[in-house]
Amino acid sequence: MPVGVVREAVLSTLREVLEDARAAGDLKLTTLPALVLDVPKNNTWGDLATTVAMNLSASERRAPREIAEIIAGRLRAHSDVLERIDVAPPGYINLTIKRDLWFQVLAEIEAQGERYGRSTLGLGKRVLLEFVSANPTGPLHMGHGRGAALGGALANLLLATGYEVTTEYYINDAGRQMKLLAESVEACCRKLLGQPDVEFPEDGYRGAYVEELAQKLIAKAEAEKRDPVLPHLERLCTEEAYRLLLDEIKSDLQGFGLHFDTWFSERGLFETGAVDRTLEVLKAKGHLFEQDGALWFRSTVFGDDKDRVVRKQDGEFTYLASDIAYHQDKLGRGYDLLINIWGADHHGYILRMQAAVEAFGYPKDRLKVILVQIVNLLRGGQRVTMSKRAGEMVTLREVVEEVGADAAKFIFLTRRADSQLDFDLDLAKQQSAENPVYYVQYAHARVASLFRVAAERGIAVPSTGSVDWTVLNSPDDLDLIKSLSEYPALLEASAQAMEPHRLTYYLQDLAARLHAYYYKHRILPPVLERELDSQDHLKPVAPEAGQGRKGETLTPALTAARLCLFRSVQTVIRNGLGILGVTAPERM
């Protein structure tokens, strides 16, 4: 598994040493444990640490300390990779990496560029990621936005770690909600056409967008010269209203920088008879029964709390029926894993959907549901209330227009999905360090700016092959490189946990290190005013004239090495932001 040159070198060394120890009879090693390399809490202890000795203690029936000493002794023969090996109580093995190896990280980043960090962890497994899937009964709101940001980032993350990902939006364009929408719009139309006594459906959709929709439909009917309009209303409202809303959803998502590979229609499931066929399959397998005039799915067999109705007394299918058909369809398309991102208020549906998955003969973990907790919108520190019924809500579009897609996405991804999120509109607009997205983007832009200045002065950013690494000898240099080297392992861990938010934290940390380094160390030689020639062209001063903040002498070799280092940081920030779906600007 490619997790960067440093970890790969250490892991293979460790593996080799353990094999040798077994061959020599030093250790029994009946099973080879999973080798985990941690970054020690205190960087004076070493660069990487392994707890393998402590984990082996039980099976070897020896003190962890003893085992650690055996492994450490053998590791000391590998001075090509490891500079120092220390055993710390109760059985840590702390490893200090040979300096030369660190600089290979920069060469690796240069060689791989935008591919740096990618891996084959997923082994090409096929994943179907379904998210947003909001009913086309109104505009997208902030909760959808969070699901959208998470889904987009997760898709990129899985793609980067070797999965084959398809993104899909399930359109609930059938059923009761659609009917309600049609009735609501129709009532609105009639009112607009001068029928003041029309009854607005109870539980109908209100809000300004319904009226806008009504106006659009009337305009459309008139444009098609349908006169009178009234007889066409019902058809228009059921056939056209949701399509217009769906178009808006599509354009909102596009404005949010999201792309879906497939749009799957619920209506289609009914039209092709898929729902009927699905129920036939379940019936044949003995998972359905009739009671009180309704048709039930015996989901309790698979661990659900109670059995569920799939066809009501009145003969109509429930939402669950088409949803089961939809999931059967997905399963039938041959994916290794189905991932659904749902709002936390749907958590009660997980068991019954997994029951359906099992009923079709698949393991229930073939379906993984990620629940996203609610978003609280804050303005001026006050909660902005959102009520769909009353039509008061802040839409995703409005927020994106106000704060930008980048800030919105990044903020959505600064929390675990499990955690409720306070979205502070004022903070999101603020362009300062308080706003994490600007902080990270600024790090990228700052490097770009530095390169522009360098170019103006005729200083090229060299390739790693021509750089003398021995000049990068401060702890700050190594700290920065170590952060860069952690990126591939971080991506793998994030993908495995399906937690893109880890990446936002990593990027903030990397950006902070870059800003600190930049402040502390000079990269380009200073230009003194007297060096400006008559055409105002900047000329570099003599190399030996440059003094860094700490009094270090800035040589051309050091400038070259640091430019190279910065390019690597820039690449990693750009790659990371790319996975989050956030742009990496050259200028801000």
Next chain:
RNA sequence: GCGCCUGUAGCUCAGUGGAUAGAGCAUCAGCCUCCGGAGCUGAGGGCCACAGGUUCAAAUCCUGUCAGGCGCACCA
């Protein structure tokens, strides 16, 4: 009542069973002759909700209690 999620610094939150629990904000004290101050440095601040248990090792796993959020339809 049952289920899911959450409880970590004054606030908002990170923290893949490992060492002395971290970041941002807020507070206080500092840093621009120079590559972008949209930046940097430092200080204070913690019974990781509580109580048991598992483990060589628990903020992390298990059980219970308390508190908050969200669900418990022949709606979607």
